[in-house]
Amino acid sequence: MSEKPVYLTRPHLPPLEDFLPYLQExxxxxxxxxxxxxxxxxxxxxxxxxxxxxxxxxxxGTLALITALQGLRITGEVITTPYSFVATTxxxxxxxxxxxxxxxxxxxCNLDEEKIEAAITPQTTAILPVHCxxxxxxxxxxxxxxxTYGLKVIYDAAHAFGVTExxxxxxxxxxxxxxxxxxxxxxxxxxxxxxxxxxxxLKQRIDYLKNFxxxxxxxxxxxxxxxxxxxxxxxLGLLQLQHxxxxxxxxxxxxxxxxxxxxxxxxxxxxPIPAGVRQNYSYFPILVDGRYPLSRDGLYQxxxxxxxxxxxxxxxxxxxxxxxxxxxxxxxxxxxxxxDIAAKVMCLPIYPDIDEADLQNIIDCLVx
Ligand code: T4K
Numbered sequence: 525m526s527e528k529p530v531y532l533t534r535p536h537l538p539p540l541e542d543f544l545p546y547l548q549e550x551x552x553x554x555x556x557x558x559x560x561x562x563x564x565x566x567x568x569x570x571x572x573x574x575x576x577x578x579x580x581x582x583x584x585g586t587l588a589l590i591t592a593l594q595g596l597r598i599t600g601e602v603i604t605t606p607y608s609f610v611a612t613t614x615x616x617x618x619x620x621x622x623x624x625x626x627x628x629x630x631x632x633c634n635l636d637e638e639k640i641e642a643a644i645t646p647q648t649t650a651i652l653p654v655h656c657x658x659x660x661x662x663x664x665x666x667x668x669x670x671x672t673y674g675l676k677v678i679y680d681a682a683h684a685f686g687v688t689e690x691x692x693x694x695x696x697x698x699x700x701x702x703x704x705x706x707x708x709x710x711x712x713x714x715x716x717x718x719x720x721x722x723x724x725x726l727k728q729r730i731d732y733l734k735n736f737x738x739x740x741x742x743x744x745x746x747x748x749x750x751x752x753x754x755x756x757x758x759x760l761g762l763l764q765l766q767h768x769x770x771x772x773x774x775x776x777x778x779x780x781x782x783x784x785x786x787x788x789x790x791x792x793x794x795x796p797i798p799a800g801v802r803q804n805y806s807y808f809p810i811l812v813d814g815r816y817p818l819s820r821d822g823l824y825q826x827x828x829x830x831x832x833x834x835x836x837x838x839x840x841x842x843x844x845x846x847x848x849x850x851x852x853x854x855x856x857x858x859x860x861x862x863x864d865i866a867a868k869v870m871c872l873p874i875y876p877d878i879d880e881a882d883l884q885n886i887i888d889c890l891v892x
Contacts, residue, residue, distance in 0.1 A: 532871060538767055546763060565762055578720065578721050581752075585705070586615060590619060591719065601645060603626050607633055626640055629861065636861070654683070658684045664697075678699060680701075682704035685705075703718045711768050712764065715757065732748055779805045791817070792812060795810070810870055811870075812869075834870050
């Protein structure tokens, strides 16, 4: 076993000396949070980089998700995917909304658009899909369903920073999208997140909601929360924007390396990148099936024994967790593809500065 663990990911950071002038400015101004100058600059720069009309920064992606649901006044039932990080469904729970799970597609691991209509009831108010691993959902079809039934669409785009399909940002779709800038994401501000929306009124409401509902010093217009991003996060974000394209390009090289090395390996399938998609390479999921000499969990253990910290995102399914499994939609028979993928999936380490020897060890662990 090698002494140094190989982590699933390592956060990409700019050179520390480049960040020191930003810190100096924060120290000098003593404006630490509440929409200070870095917050304003980062919000604007980010909207430009992502090519979106309105963006509101948040302390993290989960608060963005919780606030997004409040922003659109979502109630009742929301159709969502069981194949995601727990925050997706927890955000519904924190809003007193009943999650209704529908199955996923095997090719993208995203909510299967053809399973949505059957899950709609008179209580349904919205659809909450996830662009899982940055692969875009079938957004046009989902919008048609939403329009037919008068539903809102909220995209959990936590994995989809900068992702485009046929040149169009995935953030263009739905009523709004949320992003995560957590340390483990392609673009990070230690912790952080955002809501992207398409009209100024909604942005205004979201900005009130993330600041306790304050419209001015004495006016509280809604029961808001504290979701604000602080100046440290915003300054780092501003600097990180200068490095994001090269970080994505380096991730792409790792992705390519894996695909070449694993091509034709019986029992191992790399999830395809759909045609026309500009990915951000945030994850490298593989599916391990019965043709491979080890079970998925056997392979997981082999990696662990070599101190390679692969992860089984997303296993277990959210619908199998104790707090959700008694929901009628959580029954495994309702979610056969999600069950199948969750039993086969494993995410391999991927990050811009991954060591060449580590990469070779990971590949060797799979092929030998
Ligand atoms: N929606 C979706 C679809 C999401 O995937 C997420 C978050 C959210 C919503 C919510 O967004 P946030 O509220 O988080 O902004 C991680 C992350 O904590 C979480 O952000 C992420 N999804 C989820 C998929 O993964 P863990 O508990 O599995 O991470 P952890 O601490 O085990 O770290 C994974 C690897 O990263 C390890 O190998 C070590 C390495 N690492 C981690 C951290 C935190 C570092 O090298 N440095 C670090 O600072 O949840």
